[in-house]
Amino acid sequence: xxxxxxxxxxxxxxxxxxxxxxxxxxxxxxxxxxxxxxxxxxxxxxxxxxxxxxxxxxxxxxxxxxxxxxxxxxxxxxxxxxxxxxxxxxxxxxxxxxxxxxxxxxxxxxxxxxxxxxxxxxxxxxxxxxxxxxxxxxxxx
Amino acid sequence: xxxxxxxxxxxxxxxxxxxxxxxxxxxxxxxxxxxxxxxxxxxxxxxxxxxxxxxxxxxxxxxxxxxxxxxxxxxxxxxxxxxxxxxxxxxxxxxxxxxxxxxxxxxxxxxxxxxxxxxxxxxxxxxxxxxxxxxxxxxxxxxxxxxxxxxxxxxxxxxxxxxxxxxxxxxxxxxxxxxxxxxxxxxxxxxxxxxxxxxxxxxxxxxxxxxxxxxxxxxxxxxxxxxxxxxxxxxxxxxxxxxxxxxxxxxxxxxxxxxxxxxxxxxxxxxxxxxxxxxxxxxxxxxxxxxxxxxxxxxxxxxxxxxxxxxxxxxxxxxxxxxxxxxxxxxxxxxxxxxxxxxxxxxxxxxxxxxxxxxxxxxxxxxxxxxxxxxxxxxxxxxxxxxxxxxxxxx
Numbered sequence: 001x002x003x004x005x006x007x008x009x010x011x012x013x014x015x016x017x018x019x020x021x022x023x024x025x026x027x028x029x030x031x032x033x034x035x036x037x038x039x040x041x042x043x044x045x046x047x048x049x050x051x052x053x054x055x056x057x058x059x060x061x062x063x064x065x066x067x068x069x070x071x072x073x074x075x076x077x078x079x080x081x082x083x084x085x086x087x088x089x090x091x092x093x094x095x096x097x098x099x100x101x102x103x104x105x106x107x108x109x110x111x112x113x114x115x116x117x118x119x120x121x122x123x124x125x126x127x128x129x130x131x132x133x134x135x136x137x138x139x140x141x
Numbered sequence: 142x143x144x145x146x147x148x149x150x151x152x153x154x155x156x157x158x159x160x161x162x163x164x165x166x167x168x169x170x171x172x173x174x175x176x177x178x179x180x181x182x183x184x185x186x187x188x189x190x191x192x193x194x195x196x197x198x199x200x201x202x203x204x205x206x207x208x209x210x211x212x213x214x215x216x217x218x219x220x221x222x223x224x225x226x227x228x229x230x231x232x233x234x235x236x237x238x239x240x241x242x243x244x245x246x247x248x249x250x251x252x253x254x255x256x257x258x259x260x261x262x263x264x265x266x267x268x269x270x271x272x273x274x275x276x277x278x279x280x281x282x283x284x285x286x287x288x289x290x291x292x293x294x295x296x297x298x299x300x301x302x303x304x305x306x307x308x309x310x311x312x313x314x315x316x317x318x319x320x321x322x323x324x325x326x327x328x329x330x331x332x333x334x335x336x337x338x339x340x341x342x343x344x345x346x347x348x349x350x351x352x353x354x355x356x357x358x359x360x361x362x363x364x365x366x367x368x369x370x371x372x373x374x375x376x377x378x379x380x381x382x383x384x385x386x387x388x389x390x391x392x393x394x395x396x397x398x399x400x401x402x403x404x405x406x407x408x409x410x411x412x413x414x415x416x417x418x419x420x421x422x423x424x425x426x427x428x429x430x431x432x433x434x435x436x437x438x439x440x441x442x443x444x445x446x447x448x449x450x451x452x453x454x455x456x457x458x459x460x461x462x463x464x465x466x467x468x469x470x471x472x473x474x475x476x477x478x479x480x481x482x483x484x485x486x487x488x489x490x491x492x493x494x495x496x497x498x499x500x501x502x503x504x505x506x507x508x509x510x511x512x513x514x515x516x517x518x519x520x521x522x523x524x525x526x527x528x529x530x531x532x533x534x535x536x
Contacts, residue, residue, distance in 0.1 A: 011446070012453065017519055032483035032522050032531075035443055035462060035471065039521040057520040059445035059462065 003060060004094035010064035015071050018053040025121065027113025030106050036062040038110040040070070044118055047077050054110070061100040068092050069107035078118070082130065084111055143456045143501045147342075147433055148291055148319060148492035153385070154344040156392050161346055161385035172378055173369065182380055189380075189387035193351060196394050197336065198327040205352045205360060205370045206383050210318035210339030211242040213352035216363050216374075217314040217335040218246045218285060220354070222255055223361040224312065225282020232256045234276045234284045236268050237477035240291055240316055244473070255282075266295035266425040266478050274305045283312045288320035288336075292461055292474040292490060293425030294434025296324065303332030312358065318342055318350075322393030323401065323431055334358050340382065344494075345389030349382035400495045404432035407493055407502050411435045414506030418513055420526070422535045424475060424488065433493035436461075438480060440535050441523030442487045442516040444471075450512045456505055461488040483522070484534050 003011070020041035030037040036058030043051035052074050054066045068089050073081040086104035090096050096104060116131045118124075144152070153161070164185060170178030172186045190201040207213045218233070225231060233250065235243060237259045247257045258276045262268050268286055277284065284306050289296045299315055306313035314335035317326060322343025328336055335358060339350040352374075354360050366375025393400075412423055412435055420440040439447070444460025451458050461472025462485070470476070471485035480488075491505065517523040525531035 011449065014519075028521060032486075033481075035482075035486040037521050039524075055519050055521045055524065057441065057522040058443050060449045062443070063446055063519075 002097060003064070004096075006068075006092070006094045007061060007064040007096065010067040010093065011060045014054075014063055014067040016053050016067065016074065017055075019055060020051060020053050023053075023114075025114040025116075025118025027110050027115070027117055029109040029113050030058070030062075032057065035059065036103065036106060038062065038066050038106050040066070040110040040114040042114045042118060044078060047079070049073050049076055049078060049081055058103065058106075059100070061096055061103040062106065064093060065089050065096070065103045065107035066110065069111055073111055078115055081111055082115055084108055143497070143505060145491040145493060145497070145505065146457045146459050147494045148294070148431075148490065149459055150341045150347065151344045151494060153341075153346055154389055154392055157345050157385045157389040160388040161381045164384040165381040168380055168384070172380065173367065185384055186378055186380055189383045192387040193390055194353075196326070196390050197321075197353060198329050199353050200356060202371070203328075203353055203356055205354065205374050206378060207337075207350045207352050207374060208348055208379075209341075209350040210240075210316065210337050212363065213337030213339070213350050214240065214242040214316050214318075215246045216352050216360060217337060217354075218243065218250060218283065219363065220335065220358065220361045221283025221285070221312045221314060222250050222253075224359065225280075226255075228282075230280045230282040232258065232278055232281045234258050234260060234273060234281055234311075236260045236262055236286055238262050238266065238290055238292075238474040239285070239287055240318065243285055243287070243316055260286075262477050264479050265429075266290055266293040266474070267429055268297050268302070270298050270301040270305055273302050274309075277305070277309050277311055281309075281311050283314060285314040285316065288315045288317035288326070289324065289431050290425070290474060291319050292472055293436045293478070294319070294431035294492070295425040296320070296429045296431065299333070300331045306334075307332040319431060322390055323397065323433070325397070328353060328355065340386035340389060343389055343393040345386040346382045349379050349386050351386075396495070401432040403495060404493050404497070407497055407499065408433060408435055410499065411491060411493075411502045411505065414502065415509060417506075418510055420533055420535045421513075422484075424478065424480065431492075435491040435493070437489050438475070438484050438535065439487045439489065439513045439517075440484060440533060441520050441526050442513060444486060444488050446516055447487070447489055447509075447512055450515070451508060454508045454512070456508055459490045459492075461490065462486045481534055 023041035024044040025042040028039040039055045041053045052070045056066045086108040089104045168182045170182040172183035194201045321338035336353040341347040360373040424436040444462030475485040
């Protein structure tokens with residue numbers, strides 16, 4: 001099989017699918033030319049992610065990694081969410097095919113982009129090094 | 142399951158299966174052996190060669206059995222290149238939307254010092270004969286244009302291109318893998334010098350195909366060894382596969398008119414149904430296309446998730462999205478037709494067989510409509526299209 005049972009499960013029954021109208025932070029990463037875009041919405045109170053939703057344009061693993069990432073950060077502190085790595089998402093999904101790893105990178109970046117948006121909106125200082133953007137070099141070859 | 146991926150492969154017909162097993166059972170001898178068990182196998186081999194030759198108006202001696210379409214394509218290109226280079230001709234003309242068996246073999250020839258011109262296709266996925274004519278030079282060794290495209294199903298003006306090549310004295314090869322058994326082929330009337338076909342695209346077995354080469358076109362070997370196939374393709378012949386292929390091609394050609402008309406009607410019903418989905422587009426000429434091919438783009442969604450969700454609903458389809466190709470780029474065929482990357486990612490190919498019913502078509506239209514709506518609902522790209530932040534490409 002192309003994907004693990006867990007990937008299929010999160011693809012078919014995505015957790016936290018949707019939007020948050022009054023989100024405290026919104027992050028969008030990827031580009032349509034590459035074939036995947038993830039948009040993540042965070043609701044934050046007292047430094048805790050109380051709610052998270054996502055919308056994704058992309059393949060099965062893009063939807064599954066977004067879903068898994070939202071599950072892994074929900075109820076966590078913002079600081080904890082920032083430590084979420086793409087490898088952790090891949091492991092939680094019982095692996096991804098090699099050419100789909102970039103989907104997990106996007107999921108990690110979507111979380112970070114949403115947190116950065118929250119920091120920006122609330123004037124919270126941060127180290128820009130933490131939020132390096134992917135140059136998406138694969139598509140610009 | 143509603144199997145709508147017949148351009149990828151077809152199930153073997155009952156006749157093809159019966160002949161395959163029967164040949165394996167009764168004619169297991171080596172056709173090169175001089176004893177009786179070898180000679181009865183040799184007779185079966187010749188009979189299959191005759192039947193296949195007759196179906197494309199060729200001579201049995203012009204038929205070389207291969208392991209399939211890819212091998213036939215590779216050998217045809219290598220042959221054209223080798224014959225040309227002997228006369229100092231090292232230029233090859235092909236098109237941008239050929240199968241990878243052609244495009245990747247051409248890449249290798251380029252590394253070996255050949256020059257390749259890939260002719261554009263129009264927005265409807267059809268090659269213009271005048272473009273092929275214009276690309277032919279004094280030093281052109283070979284022209285290779287596919288008979289019908291494997292993704293968008295468009296049928297190419299092969300007879301016209303054949304006439305141009307014959308007039309200019311250039312060898313002409315066509316990859317007829319998608320056409321054989323589905324469209325009439327006459328290598329003489331169409332001035333085809335070399336032609337590739339593959340059994341598993343017309344309900345024959347996998348792992349067997351044909352390279353037709355007109356008499357006088359001396360094939361260059363890909364595989365050296367014994368004297369099988371007039372010394373042009375070594376290896377003990379896959380007789381069950383070859384006999385089964387001959388039976389499958391006979392069957393397909395006998396029913397071509399009836400099945401073609403039936404599938405064309407279903408195809409057009411499917412196209413009409415999918416056209417009702419907003420911001421969708423049929424890829425490829427609506428008329429000059431294979432009876433069983435439907436290829437659509439849906440804006441705002443990605444093809445792999447579409448086909449996985451269709452699979453969940455019992456519909457087997459295919460897509461030209463990057464994610465299904467294992468590369469970062471979507472289908473080179475759709476890109477060659479001028480479809481932008483972001484739209485090409487949302488492509489869906491449905492290829493029919495005579496087993497498909499009208500009820501299957503109607504279920505497919507309903508399911509595709511629902512799945513596209515769901516994926517658009519969760520797509521940030523669709524959200525931007527609807528808000529006008531991003532411009533629709535398909536109106």
